[in-house]
Amino acid sequence: MLSVAGLTADIGRIPVLKGVSISVAPGETVALLGRNGVGKTSTLRAVLGLLRRTGGSVSYQGQDLGGLAPHRLAALGLGYVPQGRGIFPLLTVEDNLCLGLKGKPPADLFAELYERFPRLAERRRQAAGTLSGGEQQILAIARCLIMRPSLIMLDEPTEGIMPKLVSQIRTEIAAIAKRGIAVLIVEQNLRTALRLADRVYLMERGQVVHEATPAALRETPDTVHRYLGVAL
Amino acid sequence: MSDVVLALAINGLVWGLIIALIALGLSIIFGLLDIINVAHGDLFMVGTVGGLAVTVATGSFWLALVLVPVLGFVLGLVLERVVIRPTIRQAALTIVTTFGLSMMLQEAVRATYGAQPRRMAPPIEGTVPLFGIDYDVYRIAAALFAALALAGFFLFLQRTKLGTWIRAVRHDPETATALGIPVARICGITFALGTAMAALGGVIAAPITTVEFRTGVDILPFCFMAVVIGGLGNLQGTVAAAVLLAVMEGVVTSVSDPTVARIVSLAVMSGVLLFRPHGLFAGATR
Numbered sequence: 001m002l003s004v005a006g007l008t009a010d011i012g013r014i015p016v017l018k019g020v021s022i023s024v025a026p027g028e029t030v031a032l033l034g035r036n037g038v039g040k041t042s043t044l045r046a047v048l049g050l051l052r053r054t055g056g057s058v059s060y061q062g063q064d065l066g067g068l069a070p071h072r073l074a075a076l077g078l079g080y081v082p083q084g085r086g087i088f089p090l091l092t093v094e095d096n097l098c099l100g101l102k103g104k105p106p107a108d109l110f111a112e113l114y115e116r117f118p119r120l121a122e123r124r125r126q127a128a129g130t131l132s133g134g135e136q137q138i139l140a141i142a143r144c145l146i147m148r149p150s151l152i153m154l155d156e157p158t159e160g161i162m163p164k165l166v167s168q169i170r171t172e173i174a175a176i177a178k179r180g181i182a183v184l185i186v187e188q189n190l191r192t193a194l195r196l197a198d199r200v201y202l203m204e205r206g207q208v209v210h211e212a213t214p215a216a217l218r219e220t221p222d223t224v225h226r227y228l229g230v231a232l
Numbered sequence: 233m234s235d236v237v238l239a240l241a242i243n244g245l246v247w248g249l250i251i252a253l254i255a256l257g258l259s260i261i262f263g264l265l266d267i268i269n270v271a272h273g274d275l276f277m278v279g280t281v282g283g284l285a286v287t288v289a290t291g292s293f294w295l296a297l298v299l300v301p302v303l304g305f306v307l308g309l310v311l312e313r314v315v316i317r318p319t320i321r322q323a324a325l326t327i328v329t330t331f332g333l334s335m336m337l338q339e340a341v342r343a344t345y346g347a348q349p350r351r352m353a354p355p356i357e358g359t360v361p362l363f364g365i366d367y368d369v370y371r372i373a374a375a376l377f378a379a380l381a382l383a384g385f386f387l388f389l390q391r392t393k394l395g396t397w398i399r400a401v402r403h404d405p406e407t408a409t410a411l412g413i414p415v416a417r418i419c420g421i422t423f424a425l426g427t428a429m430a431a432l433g434g435v436i437a438a439p440i441t442t443v444e445f446r447t448g449v450d451i452l453p454f455c456f457m458a459v460v461i462g463g464l465g466n467l468q469g470t471v472a473a474a475v476l477l478a479v480m481e482g483v484v485t486s487v488s489d490p491t492v493a494r495i496v497s498l499a500v501m502s503g504v505l506l507f508r509p510h511g512l513f514a515g516a517t518r
């Protein structure tokens with residue numbers, strides 16, 4: 001469904017992506033792992049056209065995204081939860097939630113989301129900046145879901161979140177995957193990533209250097225240690 | 233003596249509200265597009281000239297009051313596309329391009345409308361007694377129009393989808409893009425809105441100022457002071473600072489002269505920059 005081949009991109013004059021190739025199949029959950037600064041965020045941004053691509057190709061559901069304006073991708077079903085959540089703190093919770101919609105959301109979807117996330121319903125009229133970090137992350141995910149995406153890209157959704165809420169976010173992501181939405185997740189937390197993902201890519205210095213299933217990775221802890229610098 | 237102080241203070245309030253409208257246009261353009269629009273005063277000037285021209289042509293000031301901001305909006309859309317967008321995100325370059333735009337606007341008006349200053353008869357004649365002095369009815373009406381436009385603009389920003397999108401793009405254009413918001417178009421519309429506000433300020437001010445191609449040159453520094461004192465990006469602060477500055481200049485002028493008044497304003501701005509670099513009202517609405 002998402003297919004990225006030989007993707008290159010620069011930040012300033014520095015090449016940050018040097019030919020990244022990844023793919024995500026419908027309904028699949030794929031994790032993109034790597035140390036700080038290897039280009040995980042840049043990969044997602046380049047896929048979405050938020051970082052200008054200098055080479056390679058990106059296609060989604062068979063459509064080449066090459067000539068498409070970045071703001072058109074949301075309508076194709078590509079959802080994005082950026083690193084650091086991307087919440088608009090001065091806008092109300094509800095304005096944040098509906099930001100990507102042209103008008104009011106379909107009532108049933110709205111009701112369903114508020115039922116699922118009662119904290120957001122309680123505070124719908126408050127500025128989103130008053131929510132806790134974890135609640136903001138939930139809001140960012142809900143804002144994505146309300147647009148009925150077929151693929152959601154999450155960039156470190158559990159970064160800087162209270163341990164208590166991490167498991168809730170993990171459960172949410174698993175629920176998203178269960179509903180048949182494909183997930184591409186960037187994660188520092190190896191345990192979370194291995195538990196959620198069907199397939200894992202390891203990145204190093206702007207390139208994908210290893211691809212495996214979580215089960216296979218557990219068999220080869222030295223690979224994990226080599227590319228991520230952590231023990232399993 | 234105290235009558236003079238009062239009259240100039242009220243004049244300051246009237247001017248402050250009109251300038252608030254213009255400075256608010258400058259402020260949203262700066263906040264969203266990162267542009268220091270040196271031509272903003274000239275867009276106000278085009279509004280005054282347009283206001284007079286339409287009034288003379290149609291015989292109706294009220295038509296001009298509606299038509300000129302609409303034309304200003306269209307002009308803003310065109311200027312954004314042709315002048316601003318090619319240099320966007322290069323703040324230093326935009327000073328050069330908008331300075332060029334400023335000269336072109338002034339010379340275009342001089343070439344077509346002429347260089348001689350003109351006066352425009354107020355659409356509402358007469359005076360009313362106000363705190364013991366006779367005050368022009370039109371000036372009060374002008375303050376009212378400006379205040380209504382200001383309120384309308386804040387309502388638009390808070391209550392409409394487009395306004396919400398403008399606020400979102402201002403804060404984080406990248407995430408806004410990922411959510412499907414057409415950021416480039418929002419920027420164009422915002423520049424056009426700022427232009428329309430300057431033009432509206434121009435029409436409102438036309439009957440109480442001289443109408444000529446250089447009017448914008450005087451107004452621009454005042455708008456910048458309001459934006460700085462109010463706090464960059466603080467829209468309500470801009471409005472409050474414009475009113476405050478104008479009233480203060482009015483009062484100082486009554487006991488001294490306009491040059492001293494401007495010096496006082498500049499001193500206030502320097503003080504704010506030194507001691508409250510985020511603006512006089514920082515913390516209130518940031």
Ligand SMILES: Nc1ncnc2c1ncn2[C@@H]1O[C@H](COP(=O)(O)OP(=O)(O)OP(=O)(O)O)[C@@H](O)[C@H]1O
Nearest residue numbers: 011012016034035036037038039040041042043083
């Ligand atoms: N705005 C920027 N200016 C300059 N260099 C940048 C900028 N953003 C990222 N980089 C550099 O680009 C490279 C890739 O960054 P990227 O954010 O994609 O890494 P990442 O894998 O997401 O890291 P992290 O785990 O810390 O989020 C890094 O070396 C980083 O230093």
Ligand SMILES: [Mg+2]
Nearest residue numbers: 040041042083
């Ligand atoms: Mg990152």
